[in-house]
Amino acid sequence: MIRMEHVTKSFDGRTVLRNVNVCIEPGQFWGLLGPNGSGKSTLLQLISGTEKPDSGKIWLEDKLVGSYSRKELSRKMAMLQQEGMPTVSFPVRDVIEMGRFPYQDWLGRDRSEHAEALVDQIMSRLDLLELADRPVSELSGGQRQRAALGKVMAQQPDLVLLDEPTTFLDIHYQIQFMELISEWRKDSGLTILAALHDINLAALYCDHLLVMKEGRLTAAGPTGEVLTPSLLKDVFEVDLAAVVHPDHDLPQFLLRPGAGAETPKGSGHEEP
Numbered sequence: 001m002i003r004m005e006h007v008t009k010s011f012d013g014r015t016v017l018r019n020v021n022v023c024i025e026p027g028q029f030w031g032l033l034g035p036n037g038s039g040k041s042t043l044l045q046l047i048s049g050t051e052k053p054d055s056g057k058i059w060l061e062d063k064l065v066g067s068y069s070r071k072e073l074s075r076k077m078a079m080l081q082q083e084g085m086p087t088v089s090f091p092v093r094d095v096i097e098m099g100r101f102p103y104q105d106w107l108g109r110d111r112s113e114h115a116e117a118l119v120d121q122i123m124s125r126l127d128l129l130e131l132a133d134r135p136v137s138e139l140s141g142g143q144r145q146r147a148a149l150g151k152v153m154a155q156q157p158d159l160v161l162l163d164e165p166t167t168f169l170d171i172h173y174q175i176q177f178m179e180l181i182s183e184w185r186k187d188s189g190l191t192i193l194a195a196l197h198d199i200n201l202a203a204l205y206c207d208h209l210l211v212m213k214e215g216r217l218t219a220a221g222p223t224g225e226v227l228t229p230s231l232l233k234d235v236f237e238v239d240l241a242a243v244v245h246p247d248h249d250l251p252q253f254l255l256r257p258g259a260g261a262e263t264p265k266g267s268g269h270e271e272p
């Protein structure tokens with residue numbers, strides 16, 4: 001689905017991504033982990049085509065990302081940010097319908113016969129029917145992120161890029177969001193790449209992980225192989241205690257207060 005080869009990116013003479021190579025197969029759910037400033041958002045922006053690499057190549061399926069038209073790209077991929085929806089005054093249903101823009105002609109008519117039924121189905125699935133006529137600006141953060149997900153679902157992409165989508169959600173909405181996206185993937189064969197700060201959520205929901213440090217890809221592969229305390233210590237400079245989840249055979253990590261509080265020189269974690 002995505003192939004990045006020797007991708008490098010600098011901003012104002014500062015190298016932010018260094019020789020990154022990535023291969024993501026259709027239907028996989030990849031998490032993207034790394035400290036603040038390690039280059040996660042930049043990587044997502046390059047894949048989405050909003051930024052261009054300085055060198056290297058990025059393929060989406062069999063074409064270079066840069067060779068797709070904007071509309072073609074919007075039918076293939078969608079991006080959802082931390083706060084996926086600005087506090088606009090449009091009603092929830094209208095906002096979800098806006099996700100259909102890649103399928104609309106120049107008069108704004110949707111070419112698909114099933115567009116209305118699709119929007120109804122998405123609203124029902126995301127439990128948004130009761131909120132259909134409410135302005136987005138009146139919703140809670142969790143409801144707003146659900147509406148943002150609805151808009152992305154209406155876009156019917158093959159690939160979804162998520163940039164820290166659960167950062168502002170409480171624990172209930174974090175789980176709800178990850179469940180909704182996982183169910184959608186199971187039903188549609190969607191491919192997902194999600195930058196996440198919560199290592200335990202990533203361990204539970206992602207089948208593969210990319211781990212970045214200072215613009216380099218430090219590890220890539222199946223979650224169970226990649227997520228080890230020694231890797232996390234190297235990348236995040238904290239000592240975590242690993243346990244096995246009691247219900248699933250997956251690693252989870254417990255904080256050790258005090259561990260990692262010291263900040264080695266040159267680690268990228270120093271105060272400016």
Ligand SMILES: Nc1ncnc2c1ncn2[C@@H]1O[C@H](COP(=O)(O)OP(=O)(O)OP(=O)(O)O)[C@@H](O)[C@H]1O
Nearest residue numbers: 011012016034035036037038039040041042043195
């Ligand atoms: N448009 C830009 N112009 C200049 N510098 C940028 C730009 N975008 C990102 N950077 C720099 O690139 C580096 C990587 O940023 P990026 O946002 O990709 O990291 P991140 O891993 O997503 O961080 P976080 O976890 O804090 O969101 C940072 O030093 C940032 O300041």
